[in-house]
Amino acid sequence: MITVALDAMGGDRGVAATVExxxxxxxxxxxxxxxxxxxxxxxxxxxAELRYDPTRLVLVDAEGYVRMHDKPRDALDANPxxxxxxxxxxxxxxxxxxxxxxxxxxxxxLAAADCFPMMPGIRRAALAxxxxxxxxxxxxxDPFALILDIGATLAVGPADLVGFALMGSAYSEVISEIRxxxxxxxxxxxxxxxxxxxxxxxxxxxxxxxxxxxGNVEGLDIPRGIVDVIVCDGFLGNVVxxxxxxxxxxxxxxxxxxxxxSLQWRIGLSMLGGGLKELRRLTDFNVYGGAPLLGxxxxxxxxxxxxxxxxxxxxxxxxxxxxxxxxxxxxxxGVAALHLDQEAS
Amino acid sequence: MITVALDAMGGDRGVAATVExxxxxxxxxxxxxxxxxxxxxxxxxxxAELRYDPTRLVLVDAEGYVRMHDKPRDALDANPxxxxxxxxxxxxxxxxxxxxxxxxxxxxxLAAADCFPMMPGIRRAALAxxxxxxxxxxxxxDPFALILDIGATLAVGPADLVGFALMGSAYSEVISEIRxxxxxxxxxxxxxxxxxxxxxxxxxxxxxxxxxxxGNVEGLDIPRGIVDVIVCDGFLGNVVxxxxxxxxxxxxxxxxxxxxxSLQWRIGLSMLGGGLKELRRLTDFNVYGGAPLLGxxxxxxxxxxxxxxxxxxxxxxxxxxxxxxxxxxxxxxGVAALHLDQEAS
Numbered sequence: 001m002i003t004v005a006l007d008a009m010g011g012d013r014g015v016a017a018t019v020e021x022x023x024x025x026x027x028x029x030x031x032x033x034x035x036x037x038x039x040x041x042x043x044x045x046x047x048a049e050l051r052y053d054p055t056r057l058v059l060v061d062a063e064g065y066v067r068m069h070d071k072p073r074d075a076l077d078a079n080p081x082x083x084x085x086x087x088x089x090x091x092x093x094x095x096x097x098x099x100x101x102x103x104x105x106x107x108x109x110l111a112a113a114d115c116f117p118m119m120p121g122i123r124r125a126a127l128a129x130x131x132x133x134x135x136x137x138x139x140x141x142d143p144f145a146l147i148l149d150i151g152a153t154l155a156v157g158p159a160d161l162v163g164f165a166l167m168g169s170a171y172s173e174v175i176s177e178i179r180x181x182x183x184x185x186x187x188x189x190x191x192x193x194x195x196x197x198x199x200x201x202x203x204x205x206x207x208x209x210x211x212x213x214x215g216n217v218e219g220l221d222i223p224r225g226i227v228d229v230i231v232c233d234g235f236l237g238n239v240v241x242x243x244x245x246x247x248x249x250x251x252x253x254x255x256x257x258x259x260x261x262s263l264q265w266r267i268g269l270s271m272l273g274g275g276l277k278e279l280r281r282l283t284d285f286n287v288y289g290g291a292p293l294l295g296x297x298x299x300x301x302x303x304x305x306x307x308x309x310x311x312x313x314x315x316x317x318x319x320x321x322x323x324x325x326x327x328x329x330x331x332x333x334g335v336a337a338l339h340l341d342q343e344a345s
Numbered sequence: 346m347i348t349v350a351l352d353a354m355g356g357d358r359g360v361a362a363t364v365e366x367x368x369x370x371x372x373x374x375x376x377x378x379x380x381x382x383x384x385x386x387x388x389x390x391x392x393a394e395l396r397y398d399p400t401r402l403v404l405v406d407a408e409g410y411v412r413m414h415d416k417p418r419d420a421l422d423a424n425p426x427x428x429x430x431x432x433x434x435x436x437x438x439x440x441x442x443x444x445x446x447x448x449x450x451x452x453x454x455l456a457a458a459d460c461f462p463m464m465p466g467i468r469r470a471a472l473a474x475x476x477x478x479x480x481x482x483x484x485x486x487d488p489f490a491l492i493l494d495i496g497a498t499l500a501v502g503p504a505d506l507v508g509f510a511l512m513g514s515a516y517s518e519v520i521s522e523i524r525x526x527x528x529x530x531x532x533x534x535x536x537x538x539x540x541x542x543x544x545x546x547x548x549x550x551x552x553x554x555x556x557x558x559x560g561n562v563e564g565l566d567i568p569r570g571i572v573d574v575i576v577c578d579g580f581l582g583n584v585v586x587x588x589x590x591x592x593x594x595x596x597x598x599x600x601x602x603x604x605x606x607s608l609q610w611r612i613g614l615s616m617l618g619g620g621l622k623e624l625r626r627l628t629d630f631n632v633y634g635g636a637p638l639l640g641x642x643x644x645x646x647x648x649x650x651x652x653x654x655x656x657x658x659x660x661x662x663x664x665x666x667x668x669x670x671x672x673x674x675x676x677x678x679g680v681a682a683l684h685l686d687q688e689a690s
Contacts, residue, residue, distance in 0.1 A: 134595045151533060154541065188496060188583040196499065196580060219587030223595045235541060236581060238533040240588060242564030247592055250479045250568045 001031050002320045005087040005096035006312075008038035009065035010103025012305045015042050018102055021312025023052035032320045035060050035096055037087040062086035065103060068305065072106035076114070084108055088115040091298050098299035098319035100290065102307045108300070109152055109293060116296040119328070121335035124153040125295035126164045126234070127302060128171060129241055133225020145225050146172050147186075149234035150241045152293065156233040158201035161185065162209075165202070166334045167294040168229035169211050174325035175292075175318060180212040181228035186236065187216040198233075210337045290315030292322070294331070299323055346376050347665045350432040350441035351657075353383035354410035355448025357650045360387050363447060366657025368397035377665045380405050380441055382432040407431040410448060413650065417451035421459070429453055433460040436643050443644035443664035445635065447652045453645070454497055454638060461641040464673070466680035469498040469505045470640035471579070472647060473513055474586055475521075478570020491517050492531075492567070492575040495582035497638065503546035506530065506576055507554075510547070511679040512639040513574040514556050519670035520637075520663060525557040526573035531581065532561040543578075555682045635660030637667070639676070644668055 008018040015038060022034040036043050037060045044059065062083040066075040076085060084103055088111040090096045101108040109125060118125070128148035148168045153160060165183050172181035185203055187195035192203045194216060206213040214227055222230065222240065232240070290301035290311075299322045303315040322328075353363040360383060367379040381388050382405045389404065407428040411420040421430060429448055433456040435441045446453040454470060463470070473493035493513045498505060510528050517526035530548055532540035537548050539561060551558040562572055567585065577585070635646035635656075644667045648660040667673075 134598070154533065186584060188499065188580055219584040219589075220591035220594070222588050223591045235533050236584060239531060239564040239581060240584065243567050243585060243588065244564075244592075246565035246568045247589075249565070253479070 001033055002098070002323050003033045003035060003096040004098045004100055004316050004319045005035045005037055005060075005090040006316065007065070007084045007087040007099070007101035007103050007108070008036045008043055009062070009083040010067065010101070010107075011303070011307055011312075012068070013307065015039070016046050017307060017309050018312050019043050019046040020050060020309035021307070022057060022316065023047065023050040024309055025313045025316050026053040026056040027051060029056075029317070029320075032056065032316060033058065034316060035087070035090055037062050037090065038065065038083045060086065060090065066107035068104055070104065070107070072104055072110050075104075076107060076110055082107075084111045085114070088112060092116065097323045098301065100301045100303060100312075100315050100319050102303035102305060102312060102315070105151065105302055105305075108302050112293055112296050112298070112300050116298045116300075118295055119297055119331055119335060121338075122163045122167070122295045122331075124156065124160045124163070125149075125293060126167060127152040127291050127293050128168055129237075129291045130176075131241065131244055133223060143225050144176070145222075145228055145230060146176070146181075147222075147230040147232070147237055147241060148294065149232065150237035150291065151234045152295075154233065154235045156198055158198045158205060161198060161202035161231055161233070162205050162338065163295070163335075165206055165211055165213065165229065165231045166338055167331050168231060170327060170330040170334055171292055171294060171322075172228050174327045174330060175321055176228070178228050182214045182226075183211050183229040183231065184214050184217040184221075184227040186219075186222075186230050186232040186240075188218065190216045190218060192216070202231075210334070290318050292318070297328060299327060346378055347443070347668050348378045348380060348441040349443045349445055349661050349664045350380045350382055350405075350435040351661065352410070352429045352432040352444070352446035352448050352453070353381045353388055354407070354428040355412065355446070355452075356648070356652055356657075357413070358652065360384070361391050362652060362654050363657050364388050364391040365395060365654035366652070367402055367661065368392065368395040369654055370658045370661050371398040371401040372396060374401075374662070374665075377401065377661060378403065379661060380432070380435055382407050382435065383410065383428045405431065405435065411452035413449055415449065415452070417449055417455050420449075421452060421455055427452075429456045430459070433457060437461065442668045443646065445646045445648060445657075445660050445664050447648035447650060447657060447660070450496070450647055450650075453647050457638055457641050457643070457645050461643045461645075463640055464642055464676055464680060466683075467508045467512070467640045467676075469501065469508070470494075470638060471509045471512060472497040472636050472638050473516060474582075474636045476586065476589055478568060488570050489521070490567075490570050490573055490575060491521070491526075492577070492582055492586060493639065494577065494579035495586045495636065496579045497640075499578065499580045501543055501578040503543045503550060506543060506547035506578070507550050507683065508640070508680075510551055510556055510558065510574065510576045511683055512676050513576060515672060515675040515679055516637055516639060516667075517573050519672045519675060520666055521573070523573050527559045527571075528556050528574040528576065529559050529562040529566075529572040531564075531567070531575050531577040531585075533563065535561045535563060537561070547576075555679070635663050637663070642673060644672060 033056045035058045040059050040061045063081040065083040091099045092115040126149035133143050133145050290303045293300040301315045301319045378401045380403045385406045408426040410428040436444045437460040471494035478488045478490050635648045638645040646660045646664045
């Protein structure tokens with residue numbers, strides 16, 4: 001049985017979505033137990049309306065939570081018993097093996113940094129996101145790729161990029177079950193000399209290393225999905241990922257608007273059927289549950305603030321899968337193989 | 346009469362596309378003369394097959410050109426009489442008022458740097474690109490926005506970003522005829538504290554300045570078109586623009602493939618008519634002729650390497666419009682108003 005601590009407060013859809021997601025999971029999975037951390041009276045009220053397996057759901061009390069507009073450092077310092085810190089401490093004390101939060105992203109990163117040691121050899125954390133692509137790489141299901149960092153570390157050195165590459169590759173192997181994932185650096189050209197000094201140096205270090213490093217990719221290659229793991233600094237990754245979300249939203253808005261304006265459009269859209277679904281899938285990545293926060297000695301999954309119950313359930317399953325697949329151990333082995341620990345010390 | 350020097354060699358479609366574009370323009374515009382710079386025998390052969398106005402087309406000889414895979418600095422040094430340098434020198438000597446090239450981008454930037462002084466107060470050049478958006482801002486035609494830098498200057502300081510903002514705003518006013526264009530910095534959050542130190546500092550300098558500066562925008566806002574001018578460093582801009590191109594290509598491929606597979610799809614697509622055209626337009630920006638290279642004392646337009654004759658003709662018209670609208674003078678006035686010249690000296 002794997003136990004996951006879920007910060008049940010603070011998502012945009014509130015406690016209702018997180019509790020419902022956990023309740024859903026309790027009915028279908030036999031080997032995951034969820035500690036719901038938050039306001040117990042609130043959580044109980046939601047739970048009273050739902051079907052769930054009480055042997056796999058435990059309520060743990062916390063006092064308040066970090067709101068989306070709070071300054072995360074100030075909020076955590078002002079309220080050391082808030083839900084995300086209490087959930088992280090359950091993992092720290094060994095009462096749970098993974099942390100999942102759909103609350104404030106910055107607060108989740110700081111709570112992890114407060115409660116968990118960094119992996120030896122890793123100096124900076126990275127938040128990773130799965131996004132849909134055109135080409136099929138994984139062993140099953142829809143095609144997708146992983147991009148990291150998407151916002152945990154804005155400024156990086158070459159060793160940080162190498163660390164991100166390593167962590168992304170391990171995550172892709174354990175969670176997406178891709179053998180020897182193709183890893184690339186995001187740059188302004190495919191030649192090894194292209195990019196910032198940190199990218200050029202990281203490129204050199206990754207060549208001939210143990211990862212399946214295929215070189216640099218350009219912006220063009222992001223939606224194409226020609227690699228499994230794309231590595232960049234958190235500033236670039238944040239802009240890129242939000243732009244993909246923006247393209248998706250614009251696409252859906254135009255389709256919706258046009259379809260409401262015209263019967264002919266509605267008929268046309270319905271005739272497109274599966275083809276349109278494929279286009280839609282490409283521009284919709286709210287289906288993916290959680291973004292792993294990598295670099296700590298514990299498994300941390302950040303679910304999107306707007307997560308639905310289904311997305312929460314997926315994030316909990318991903319967290320359990322990471323524990324089962326020993327994601328942390330794999331990254332630790334990778335660090336040793338790359339000799340990152342000597343460099344970083 | 347405005348005279349434009351056109352580097353007629355080196356685009357992916359070769360001399361045929363550039364000469365045809367110039368020939369087209371000669372028949373329709375009365376106040377633009379084009380100096381076609383390149384291999385005269387080759388250009389003559391193309392011209393012999395076309396209708397054109399010989400009073401508005403002049404052939405100027407050059408020896409060879411920079412190929413797409415050449416290292417631009419080496420190629421220019423090895424061949425000082427190549428087409429892009431000869432074309433730039435025509436502008437330098439006052440025989441033409443603007444330079445247009447569809448050849449190697451790096452070579453065009455270096456040729457400009459070799460032949461033209463930088464604008465006072467501007468330390469780094471920026472390449473800008475117009476791209477289609479959802480929202481309508483310009484006075485007429487399809488909605489679009491300008492993004493710069495997209496690759497001329499990879500690493501920037503705050504004064505460079507302020508300079509890019511100024512140049513992009515002036516270009517948007519003169520060419521797109523937008524009054525007081527909305528200018529924004531691209532960052533990982535809208536708050537003034539978000540972004541790299543250079544962005545945070547540039548934000549502070551732009552606030553309360555003479556431009557219509559609206560703050561930071563995020564990746565989400567790029568396709569939405571909520572501002573007219575988006576400012577970023579050349580590394581980020583390059584990745585972002587190529588990603589927009591990639592999304593476009595993936596979209597078109599899927600539509601093409603599905604439509605070839607199924608009659609129902611073909612009928613569905615044809616019923617969508619104008620709505621589909623709108624979606625397509627949003628993901629297709631090869632319609633826009635040229636990317637201005639800003640920061641020099643002369644007008645320079647870089648046409649896309651894959652430019653069609655129509656795109657070449659558009660780039661020539663944009664160059665002439667920039668001269669007529671005194672783009673350079675407007676930027677010079679803007680520099681004075683922002684006191685960038687003191688800072689930079």
